[in-house]
Structures are given as C-alpha cells and as structure tokens.
Amino acid sequence: MGSYFHQYCPEGTVSKYRLIVFDDEKQAVLPLTDYYHYQITRIGEKSVIAYLNALEPFFYWLKHRSRYQNRLVLWNDEVAAIQVAIRDYLISKMRCKVRGRDGYEGIYLTSKSSRTVKLFLAAAKGFYKTMILLKQYSHSNPLVDIHFEDREGINPSDRPRMPQEAGTEEPLTHRKQTDSYFKVINDEWVPEIIGDWDLPYQVYNAGEDSNWCQRDEVISRFLFETGARISEILDLTIGDYRKRSDIHELAAMNKGSFKRRIKFVRISPETLKLLIKYVNKERRLYSSTQTKFNELPDDEPLFLSSRGTAYTYTAFYWNWSRIMKKAGIKLNPHKARHWFVTSMLRGIYETSDTAGQIEDKKKQLIEYMKWRDPETLAIYEHYYDEQKFRELHEKLQENYLKREKEYKNKSKNKQPLNEGVNVFADLKPGSEDHTGSWLSEFYEGMDS
Structure with missing residues (x-):
C-alpha cells in the first residue's frame, strides 16, 4: 500500500x-x-x-x-x-x-x-x-x-x-x-516504565548477533547509561567531551534549550574506551580527515554517517529497527530513557539507609535529567511502589504455599503445627520486632 x-x-x-x-x-x-x-x-x-x-x-x-x-x-x-x-x-x-x-x-x-x-x-x-x-x-x-x-489572561500558544x-x-x-x-478528555501523560534489569544486555547481544558497527554499539550504550534522548546523543560533538572536567562526562543540550549545553551525560569507563576506539578507527573511514580523537576540532560531530555527514535519527532508527526485528525485540530507542530512570530510582531506594538520603538522591536525579517539573519523578515512584508490593505479594504467596504443604504433611502425620513455616519470614531482612512493626503498619493501612 x-x-x-x-x-x-x-x-x-x-x-x-x-x-x-x-x-x-x-x-x-x-x-x-x-x-x-x-x-x-x-x-x-x-x-x-x-x-x-x-x-x-x-x-x-x-x-x-x-x-x-x-x-x-x-x-x-x-x-x-x-x-x-x-x-x-x-x-x-x-x-x-x-x-x-x-x-x-x-x-x-x-x-x-x-x-x-x-x-x-x-x-x-x-x-x-x-x-x-x-x-x-x-x-x-x-x-x-x-x-x-x-478569558482574561488565557493565551493559548x-x-x-x-x-x-x-x-x-x-x-x-x-x-x-x-x-x-x-x-x-482523558488526557493523562504516563511514561513507558521499563523494569527489566537485563534489557540493555538483550539489546547488546542482539547487536552483536547482527554484526552491528562500533558507532551503533556506542550510541546504544549511551542510551542506557545516560538516560539522554537519542537526539541529544546524536548532537554531541568532540568539544562536548572536552567541556567537562570528568573524563566520563560530556556536556549536552536538553530539549527546549535551543542547542545550549545546559546539562551533562555520564558514561562508563568501558563505553568511553569504545567511544575513543570508534572515533580513532571506524569513524575515520568516513571522515574527510584522518585526525584522531585528541586532535579533532571541537565542532566535529561525534557520530558520522557512512557519507561523512552528521549521523541522523532516521539513519540510526533504521539500523536499530533492523537489529531489533532480527532479534525479535519490540523496542523504541526512547524506552532506554525510561529504563534508565526506573533503574536509577530502584538503585536510590536500595542503596539508601534513611529517608533523607533518598530525598537527596532523588533531587540529584531530577537535576541530572533536567526535568522542569519535579513531579515527573512521582510517576516513576508510583510504579516503583507498586512493583515493591508485587514482589512482596509474590514472596508472601510463595510462603503461603510452603505453609500449605507443611500443613498437609503434618496433618497426615498428626504432628503439631506450631513449628510450621512463618509466612512472613524472609519478606524483608530484619529482626522479629521489625517484622511485627511492619505487620502492624500493614494492618493499620488496611483501615485507612
């Protein structure tokens, strides 16, 4: 058609x-x-x-x-x-x-x-x-x-x-x-929530199986490691790397910043090695100059097409889609950004000891993402709270099943049941007092 x-x-x-x-x-x-x-x-x-x-x-x-x-x-x-x-x-x-x-x-x-x-x-x-x-x-x-x-004061754009x-x-x-x-009418913006820890590795393996080029591998790693939009990554220049004092960071524009570099993105040491390797080898095959990474001008695009021009979203998306299709994965590049936020939020909760630490790290994440509305994070937190309950519920159901099996076994042997499986055991590491406190709060919450 x-x-x-x-x-x-x-x-x-x-x-x-x-x-x-x-x-x-x-x-x-x-x-x-x-x-x-x-x-x-x-x-x-x-x-x-x-x-x-x-x-x-x-x-x-x-x-x-x-x-x-x-x-x-x-x-x-x-x-x-x-x-x-x-x-x-x-x-x-x-x-x-x-x-x-x-x-x-x-x-x-x-x-x-x-x-x-x-x-x-x-x-x-x-x-x-x-x-x-x-x-x-x-x-x-x-x-x-x-x-x-x-109405007075209303000025729709x-x-x-x-x-x-x-x-x-x-x-x-x-x-x-x-x-x-x-x-x-039912206009409620809800982001894509991706909670699979192994999603990046599925993409990387798919790329390797498809014999992808160094450029697309580096860009894909940027997507998952930085949480940046694909447009922000493709607009990076050599000078953006030199603007940051940390060797694992690059200055970057933000949506609506009119090309101004008002944020930064951070990559892993492994991705930095791959980036430099790409610039010094594969990129030189299509560049009009054979200059290596350290000598390239600041305004040189970081990623080039096979024509020697700046790599565009259309060209990248075509390569990305081909790899995803071959691997049987349905994944838009922008979902890597949602995966990043979800993973960062999970890490914040799992590595913090106090509510104050959680709030401080959340503020750092909001600043890093350059969200103009801090409430954006609340949508992801809502998902995380629900996911924590799912994990808790699944563990509880597993323990219920253990208890049921032991009940049946002890009933057959007419043994007392007071030594059976505690259905609330192992739900969260801690003392019995902590478990009791949690259980009390749980029941109190049922009445609210």
Whole structure:
C-alpha cells in the first residue's frame, strides 16, 4: 500500500524548496510542502518533521478513505467536511472514542489508541492555521472551537506543549482551557516504565548477533547509561567531551534549550574506551580527515554517517529497527530513557539507609535529567511502589504455599503445627520486632 512521504532536496540541486512532500503517486503535495517551509522558520526541524509524519498518513487516508455526503473529502473542503473526516480518522485509524459535546468533540483515548493522537491534532490545527495565513484555505480553522471564549489572561500558544508531568516545559498555570474543536478528555501523560534489569544486555547481544558497527554499539550504550534522548546523543560533538572536567562526562543540550549545553551525560569507563576506539578507527573511514580523537576540532560531530555527514535519527532508527526485528525485540530507542530512570530510582531506594538520603538522591536525579517539573519523578515512584508490593505479594504467596504443604504433611502425620513455616519470614531482612512493626503498619493501612 502506498503512502505520503517527504524527501529533502538532493545535494547539488538548486531549488527554493529544501523539502518536498509527495503523495502515493509521487506527485508533489504543495499544501504540506508549504506548511513545512512556513513552520521551519518558527520552530525546530525535528518538531516540524514530527508534525509532517503525523499529517502524511491522514492525507493519504483523506484521499482514499474519507467520506462526507457520499463523496471524498478534499483537504481544503468546508469546515464541516474536514471535521467529519478528522472524526472518522480518529475513530477508524487511531482507535479513539469520540463523543460530541456542546460545540466541540470529546476524544477518549483507549488502550488501543495510537500514541500520536495529540501530536496529530496539534499538527492538524497548526496546518490549517498556516494555510489560512498563507491564504490557501478560505474557511475558518476546522480544528478550532468557534464557541470558545477567551478569558482574561488565557493565551493559548500556537505551538503544542507536552503535558506538565512530562517535565519538558515550564508549567503554565493559565493554560486551563483550550480553543481546540477536538479536545482530549482523558488526557493523562504516563511514561513507558521499563523494569527489566537485563534489557540493555538483550539489546547488546542482539547487536552483536547482527554484526552491528562500533558507532551503533556506542550510541546504544549511551542510551542506557545516560538516560539522554537519542537526539541529544546524536548532537554531541568532540568539544562536548572536552567541556567537562570528568573524563566520563560530556556536556549536552536538553530539549527546549535551543542547542545550549545546559546539562551533562555520564558514561562508563568501558563505553568511553569504545567511544575513543570508534572515533580513532571506524569513524575515520568516513571522515574527510584522518585526525584522531585528541586532535579533532571541537565542532566535529561525534557520530558520522557512512557519507561523512552528521549521523541522523532516521539513519540510526533504521539500523536499530533492523537489529531489533532480527532479534525479535519490540523496542523504541526512547524506552532506554525510561529504563534508565526506573533503574536509577530502584538503585536510590536500595542503596539508601534513611529517608533523607533518598530525598537527596532523588533531587540529584531530577537535576541530572533536567526535568522542569519535579513531579515527573512521582510517576516513576508510583510504579516503583507498586512493583515493591508485587514482589512482596509474590514472596508472601510463595510462603503461603510452603505453609500449605507443611500443613498437609503434618496433618497426615498428626504432628503439631506450631513449628510450621512463618509466612512472613524472609519478606524483608530484619529482626522479629521489625517484622511485627511492619505487620502492624500493614494492618493499620488496611483501615485507612
């Protein structure tokens, strides 16, 4: 099945367009192309591409599957037609439930809903606003609630924001309403929680079995060891390593920092050795210079493509996906970041003796991750608390089973039962007094 796609202008070709969007028949789609070139002057490249990736499947669906009054819907159709098309797309392709409200549509995310629902809605809203500004769409914005009334002090931004809990943007207390026609009702951001200690080693083994290159091995280790986003890792330069006094650290940008190096990432001694080995050997095969690590200029990208240019996310993701598919692992690179946070939080609790130590280490983790909203960590802590209870419950059930078996054995032999297995033994190292205290607190908690 065909699809819409975009391509950058080939090197050496003179064109006013640096990128063109094509339909499934390889014909240029000028509305999306113009949308890209307008937005690229306002927001970052990665954001615009993310919006395009969300819009292209919709345009394909619009061309082949949309229906309004027994006809296909055009992108520049009347408002009602566009709204019906988007509603049908949310239901049929993005697996949402949609309920009409007074002047707007309420979107309910389900367990089968696409994770890109909010991104798609933001992209569509921005697309029609752009088309109106460029005088290519003659109606009002179909993604805007015409009954919405601005309150004093409310100033909804044209650029979509992540939820406050995501910790990537400064909280805005005035953003309590939205003028969107399609409003996500059950809008609760929950991160991917990865608790498998062995996940990195599964990835490393998969890479080795696939004979991966040194570059992708180093990047993969960076993902799990630093908790950084893949974009932050790919943007690292030689100078970023030299900016830190510790030999295992590199200065790095943060999302929304506009390329400023406001944080650092820390790697293991083993990964540092692999990094230097990559730069001095494999990287030189594709670089225009044969200079080694210590002599390279500060602005040189740390990771290069086979063309000698800066290694991009698209190229890395293609290699990553190929390796994961061959190994039978379904894993997005961003999940390594969630694995890192979960593992760090587990380590904080297991290596701390007092509540004060726990809080101090948590503050250090928040500062390292550069979360703008400290409450982000609470989501992971909620998972950790639940996981601790699961482990406790599983151990308790194991001891119950032991007790049951001993009960049966002693009953057959008519022996007294007071020497049976203590079902609460080994749940947590400590004295009998501690176990009794824990048990009391447990029962008291049952009444609260």
